[in-house]
Amino acid sequence: MDAKALFRDALVWDMVFIYEPDMGNGANLFDRYRSAGVDFISVHPAGDRHNVGDAIKRLARCRTEIKAHPNAVLIESVDDILAARAAGKLAVSIHLEGFRCLERDLNLIETYYQLGVRFVHPIFNLISEIGGGCADRYDIGLTKLGVRMVGEMNRVGMLVDGAHAGYRATLDMMEVSTDPVIFSHLACYGVHPHMRNVRDDQIKACAGKGGVIGITGGGFYLGAVTPERYFQHLDYVAQMVGHEHVGVGLDYLDNVAPLAAIIDARPDEWPGKEQGAWEPMAFFPPDRLGDVTELMLKHGYTDSQVRGVLGENWLRICRKVWK
Numbered sequence: 520m521d522a523k524a525l526f527r528d529a530l531v532w533d534m535v536f537i538y539e540p541d542m543g544n545g546a547n548l549f550d551r552y553r554s555a556g557v558d559f560i561s562v563h564p565a566g567d568r569h570n571v572g573d574a575i576k577r578l579a580r581c582r583t584e585i586k587a588h589p590n591a592v593l594i595e596s597v598d599d600i601l602a603a604r605a606a607g608k609l610a611v612s613i614h615l616e617g618f619r620c621l622e623r624d625l626n627l628i629e630t631y632y633q634l635g636v637r638f639v640h641p642i643f644n645l646i647s648e649i650g651g652g653c654a655d656r657y658d659i660g661l662t663k664l665g666v667r668m669v670g671e672m673n674r675v676g677m678l679v680d681g682a683h684a685g686y687r688a689t690l691d692m693m694e695v696s697t698d699p700v701i702f703s704h705l706a707c708y709g710v711h712p713h714m715r716n717v718r719d720d721q722i723k724a725c726a727g728k729g730g731v732i733g734i735t736g737g738g739f740y741l742g743a744v745t746p747e748r749y750f751q752h753l754d755y756v757a758q759m760v761g762h763e764h765v766g767v768g769l770d771y772l773d774n775v776a777p778l779a780a781i782i783d784a785r786p787d788e789w790p791g792k793e794q795g796a797w798e799p800m801a802f803f804p805p806d807r808l809g810d811v812t813e814l815m816l817k818h819g820y821t822d823s824q825v826r827g828v829l830g831e832n833w834l835r836i837c838r839k840v841w842k
């Protein structure tokens with residue numbers, strides 16, 4: 520099958536969508552994603568910048584806006600995703616970017632799951648009561664609370680995500696979790712060194728646990744915003760541990776100015792500006808995933824392997840973990 524036909528026929532799953540409607544990155548982009556051939560996105564309306572009250576309000580607003588969109592469906596299960604695709608609509612799920620909004624109450628994990636949250640990267644850049652972050656001075660593992668948190672996420676069927684966590688904390692997650700652990704959106708340190716990017720032993724540990732590494736579209740993590748560079752990162756994972764352990768997690772931001780302002784305002788959380796760690800300040804868009812499909816075929820990927828990378832690898836792991 521040629522690249523265009525294969526892309527049209529494949530399930531295309533983007534694990535991370537930045538949901539910030541006040542920055543212009545919200546339901547207004549849903550039709551663009553559907554027109555680009557994307558079937559599923561997961562949005563993050565809340566996380567480490569929010570307490571419980573803030574998170575519930577933001578989740579409520581997000582759910583309302585998804586349900587009000589004529590071409591989107593708020594999903595709860597894998598079967599809902601496939602049904603939305605069959606109806607020609609964008610399937611949308613919810614995750615959280617940081618678990619400050621737990622406020623140490625593990626009972627809330629099940630509540631968030633009932634509100635549609637299907638995965639969480641519980642640590643966001645900095646050391647927290649859960650464990651170490653990728654941007655902090657010290658590299659610590661999970662705390663006792665963090666270990667208990669992973670157990671509760673396993674129990675309710677919520678995917679554990681190592682994105683934004685520190686090196687040791689991610690290895691702890693994979694050690695203590697009874698389910699596969701994912702990296703929803705990052706790139707490979709072996710291709711482009713960056714504090715956020717995953718190292719070879721983390722890739723191998725994630726694959727050994729049955730997990731999937733989602734390749735981000737952030738130019739500062741990729742090193743360049745081109746289909747060739749995006750392919751280089753996903754192929755690095757595929758060649759190391761197998762095509763079944765890599766997926767798409769674009770984390771696309773349409774207007775970069777708000778993020779640039781956040782980086783300026785939070786140098787402890789986003790260090791390295793003077794060293795160029797946040798350049799290029801650009802994002803690989805969903806409209807170029809077809810070009811990546813062409814590159815995969817050009818480099819000898821089978822149709823089945825391409826389908827896995829575009830979406831079926833995420834489908835497999837969510838079918839296994841979600842309850």
